[in-house]
Amino acid sequence: MQNNIVVGFLFGVVCVAACSSSHSAGEECSSNSDCSGGLSCITLGTFSDAGCSSGPKACSKTCQSLSDCSSLGANYTCFAACDGTSVCGQTP
Numbered sequence: 001m002q003n004n005i006v007v008g009f010l011f012g013v014v015c016v017a018a019c020s021s022s023h024s025a026g027e028e029c030s031s032n033s034d035c036s037g038g039l040s041c042i043t044l045g046t047f048s049d050a051g052c053s054s055g056p057k058a059c060s061k062t063c064q065s066l067s068d069c070s071s072l073g074a075n076y077t078c079f080a081a082c083d084g085t086s087v088c089g090q091t092p
Contacts, residue, residue, distance in 0.1 A: 023059045025072040026090045035059035044089065045082035052082035060088045 022036040023029050029041035039059040046055045062085055063069050063078040069088035070076070079089040 025059055025076065027059050029057050029059050042087050054082055062086060063088050
């Protein structure tokens with residue numbers, strides 16, 4: 001019985017270390033807790049002639065200029081979001 005408790009405890013410690021991983025910028029998310037430090041789970045927008053529609057959620061951060069996105073990588077720029085804010089988004 002005591003051995004089972006130790007094995008269960010060790011599995012739990014290993015799982016906490018390996019099973020909980022934070023998402024990097026640009027990765028899909030469902031809540032802020034999914035994202036690495038400094039990033040939030042933000043709904044991305046798609047603009048067309050019909051207006052703005054909400055797209056998928058991804059880990060990113062808000063911005064006011066291109067330089068606000070530089071910490072995420074050279075292929076990130078500051079885009080307008082549907083709610084009037086601006087977010088860092090990845091470009092191809």
